[in-house]
Amino acid sequence: MGMGRPREFDADIALDRAMEVFWRHGYEGATIAQLTEAMGINPPSLYACFGNKEGLLKAALDRYTKARGAWMDEVVAAPTAREVAVRMLMGIADKQTDPANPPGCLLVQGGIACGTGSENVPFELAARRAQNEDQLRERFLRAKAEGDLKETADPAALARYVSAVSVGMGVMASSGADREALRQVADVAVQAVEAQSVRD
Amino acid sequence: MGMGRPREFDADIALDRAMEVFWRHGYEGATIAQLTEAMGINPPSLYACFGNKEGLLKAALDRYTKARGAWMDEVVAAPTAREVAVRMLMGIADKQTDPANPPGCLLVQGGIACGTGSENVPFELAARRAQNEDQLRERFLRAKAEGDLKETADPAALARYVSAVSVGMGVMASSGADREALRQVADVAVQAVEAQSVRD
DNA sequence: CCAGATATGTAGTGTTCACTACAGATGTGG
DNA sequence: CCACATCTGTAGTGAACACTACATATCTGG
Structure with missing residues (x-):
């Protein structure tokens, strides 16, 4: 039997365009019309390929998160917790002010609060943010085992802290903070981790 | 000439109800139907009193922000930057997990990204967050002048940092973080300010 | 070249949205 | 008690929304 007419667009390229629309307008703020226009396709192609807006x-x-995961691997490969x-x-300061992308972080801009019918979107985003936090926690656990972090340090709390600062920086970026401002925040934030580190 | 029929509802009570709806669902996620039901009034009363949804x-x-401003005054009345x-x-950790309110912060939940026609809502919220940051910066400037903060400390960066952590905590609260988790974040975050403080 | 299968473009579908016209109700000033 | 002004409830309005029916186009397997 035949395989049917092949798709005329590249799903990954289309996803990159859709990502930017969600990033800039949020899940509820992004309309199917904006998405299809940015993706260069018509609604039936979108629904055939992705099911619905949430899909x-x-x-x-x-x-x-795949791209971000690769970057996170580099982050946790650093030699010390600090x-x-x-x-x-x-890295967050630079990425969230990269003119190639909308400002801020998709995992925040996507939707913190949503209306009826989209209640699980914030959960979906939170779950993905939690993955980063998990990765950081494991890394800080190792740092404590290695004697890099003090005996009194709480790796889970440190991971939550770094994650919270990242999110906060994302919100500031989306409301106009420039790269230098975010770097200053990062610089201050690092000092809390430093305070939990064993001096050389 | 007559003064007309008097309003049958209390605008402040109605605003408190509306606040909660915006807080929980965000600006775009909140519908007029939800708002009017929570406020106990009908749409014409809403529009007569507040103009439109954005009003x-x-x-x-x-x-x-009025209530929050009173609390911020107590915050900056503390004797030291730390x-x-x-x-x-x-305080943020406690307020953002107060069961009397929806989790998180209205200035974040209200809307980080919005669709066409509501572009200025995120700006409106950002402007109000900036007021808190301004208040913190002035307080930290004073702390530096008083010799409470080190000569190398950057009050503006510290204020941005505390503001960013607050926002990040709000997002975590709205995605289910409990009070203890937020307090741990706050505890770590304070250490960065401590690192900028002059020891006794 | 034909039959089956999948993709595409046009042109809608019903629903929900923010918002309002209108008539009746309730107040004040003369 | 009357003219006027403002509020309230009912019942909508047009617009925008996510989503889709359908005819047509383009592929593969036989």
Whole structure:
């Protein structure tokens, strides 16, 4: 039997375009008309490929978190907890003010609060943010085992802290903070991790 | 000439109800039907009193920031920069997990990203968050002048930092973080301010 | 070249949205 | 008690929304 007419657009490229729309307008603020126009396709193609609007968001998030996961691997590969925090927060400052993307972080801009019918979107985003936090916690646990962090340090609390600062920086970026302002925040934030580190 | 029929509802009570709806669902997620039901009035009363949906949000924000401003005055009345940070962040941890309110902060939940026609809502919220940051900056400037903060400390950066942590905590609260988790974040965050403080 | 399968473009569908026209109700000033 | 002004409830308005029916186009397997 035949395989049917092949798709005329590249799903990954289309997802990148959709990602930008969700990033800029949020899940509820993004309309199907904006999404299809940015993706260069018509609504039936979108629904055939991604199911519905929420399916499209999840596919875009998958692509976003995949790229972000690769970067997180580099972050936690840093030799010390302090250096992990520096790479993480300085990297966040740069990424969230990268003119190639909308300002801020998709995992925040996507939707913190949503209306009836989209209640699970904030949960979906929170779950993905939690993945980053998990990765940081494991790294800080190791740092404590290695004697890099003090005996009194709480790796879970440190991971939550770095994650919270990242999110806060994302919100500031989306409301106009420039790269230098975010770097200053990162610089201050690192000092809390430093305070939990064993001096050389 | 006559004064007309008097209003049958209390505008402040109605605003408190509307505030809660915006807080829980965000500006775009909140519908007029939800708002009017919560406020106990019908749409014409809403529009006669507040103009339109955005006018209602601004009125609710005015009421929110007024109460918050009184609390911020207590925060900056603390004797040292470190104690300001403690009061601020510990207070945030408690307020954002107060079961009397929706979790998180209205100035964040209200809307980080919005669709066409509501572009200025995020700006409106950002402007109100900036007021808190301004208040913190002035307080930290004083702390530096008083020799409470080190000569190398940057009051503006510290204020931005505390503000960013507050926002990040709000997002975490809205996605289910409990009070203890937020207090741990606050505890770590304070250490960065402590690192900028002159020891006794 | 034909049958089955999938994609595409046009042109809608019903629903929900913010907002309002209108008539009746309730007040004040003369 | 009357003219006027403002509020209230009912019942909508047009617009925008997510989503889709359907005819047509383009592929593969036989």
